[in-house]
Amino acid sequence: MTTGKSIMLRGLRKAWGETVSLKGIDLTIPEGKFTTILGPSGCGKSTTLRIIAGLEEVSAGTVEIGGEDVTSRPASGRDIAMVFQSYALFPHLSVAENIIFGLRVRRMGRAERDAKLTAAADMLGLSYLLDRKPSQLSGGQQQRVALGRAIVAEKSIFLMDEPLSNLDAKLRAEMREEIRDLQKRLGVTMVYVTHDQVEAVTMADQIVLMNQGEIEQIGSPRQIYSRPETLFTAKFIGTPPMGTCSARALGIARDDITVGIRPEALVLDQNGPIRARVGHVEYLGADAMVECRVGDETLPCRISGRTELTLGATIRLSVARDDLHAFDSASGQRLDTLPPEFAALSAAQTTAPLGSHASSTER
């Protein structure tokens, strides 16, 4: 079918009066790939998407689609289709009319129009709903109609603005898969805005993490998870997010460094170099989350659900060298090489079997 086009944003700035929403975005979105723009609310991700769509004007910078500068081109001339958070279905039109709305605008012939409608409706399982009004559909069905409208448009780029946020959890998981499949099948370039990191991580080829109008990090889900470039990324990605504490709490005499350790990277180890006290334990079934108190700070640790720890007990923990992340406390930037002092933290590591709490707990 259609092939995707790449999108390139250069020096994108957007301000409404005094409020600066985007502070210079440089971003390349590769063709035919699934890119999610992720970030907390108010970080400028929706604005970025709306600028790509041509619904919002830029204050400075350029937008290129497929190598062409489209900064001043209207939305209809950008070869894009968009699915809105509210779906933006026309309430007085039937499902069929909603889907072919754009084809009617372009005065497409009846036969061709009907063929496209049938194909899209079959693909989305909407065939038996074509005569209904949007108000007679469930949230998931409405979502599919909005997708149908984007599919029949046969554009190279799909833009989606938090399309799943109005659905319940079960449906969301289903639609996630469906949208991912759809993108692969159509081969379009997908730009998907979300504040939900699970959506971003499960669906994306590339994640663009934004914060306060700037890009924090661009990378594959794996890169972003395993090698966060900033403290913000480290704390934003992962459920629960990465635990952080000052280097001093771990017995390293450096005040300018913040240490990050993922909960699953912290393991109980009777010879481990990190001494901690057991704080609150949250039992989750298969595993449990333990608040480990190191100094005055806490690090979360994920242990097997079968291990029982007593509140207030002293435990020893270790962490693999590769799982240690160090950040500059002032700038939040990742330190590329671990300072030598950190060798002590992972040197004494011996892999102790998980769940043998009797051996790893000192009373």
Next chain:
Amino acid sequence: METARRQWIYAWLMLSPAMALLILFTHYPAVQTIVNSFYSTPRGRRKAVWIGLDNYQTLILDDVFWKVLMNNFWYAVWTIPLSILLSLAMALWVNDKIRGRGFLRMAYFTPTVLPLIAVANIWLFFYTPGFGLIDQIRGLFGLAEQNWMGSPDTALYSMIAVAIWKEAGFFMIFYLAALQTIPPSLREAADIEGASRWYYFRRVLFPLLMPTTLFVSINAVINSFRLVDHIFVMTEGGPNNASSLLLFYIYEVAFDYWDTAYAATLTVVMIAILILLAIGQFFLFDRKVHYK
């Protein structure tokens, strides 16, 4: 059994105050009007007597009745569509993000706030031959003086203009309120599909405004029979009944000539017309109206 009956009594007691008022001041007079139309007008010691359809025969033979009915027809034909179109256009304009939007909205609504009697006085000045506003402007272009309200050709249309000016601002408020409930994402979705402004209006905006249009048009129909205050101030139906409307004629017959029975007959006809129009509108529009 006993409690059921008690609840009935309770229900009727609760309803009775409102019902008493409605029956006393709405239903009874309405029925009485219909009854009166079959009797003669009581004068002095002569009581009203049953005269059957005599009043209706008089009505059919009454030239003035047919004249005012035609006047009212043209009054409706011009005021209803023009005031609705104008109000819709104004609402669409002040719904956009434009400079001085608040001021414009207020300016459009002002005619509605002003009493029609006061409005009539303003327009009296506009229409005055010679030094009225319209003639002054015409004078700048070397056009002759025109007696807008004094000429049988223009008197009715002068009244129509005042009514449209008065009504459009009022209807605009309803359209404006309806426009604000339409999410902007619909416009954006249409933009992405390449729909022109006109296409979007025709296929999306106007159909979504249909409930408002129905409401406004029924009001406009009622107003086209009801809004006659300015005629009292400006022309008193003249010259030669050129600007007289049905309701104004009823008033004249009832309170100038004191022919109350004939006035009752005219009232019955007017109410019948209004009911027919309202029912017609509901049936005509209802299938086309999409309610959310």
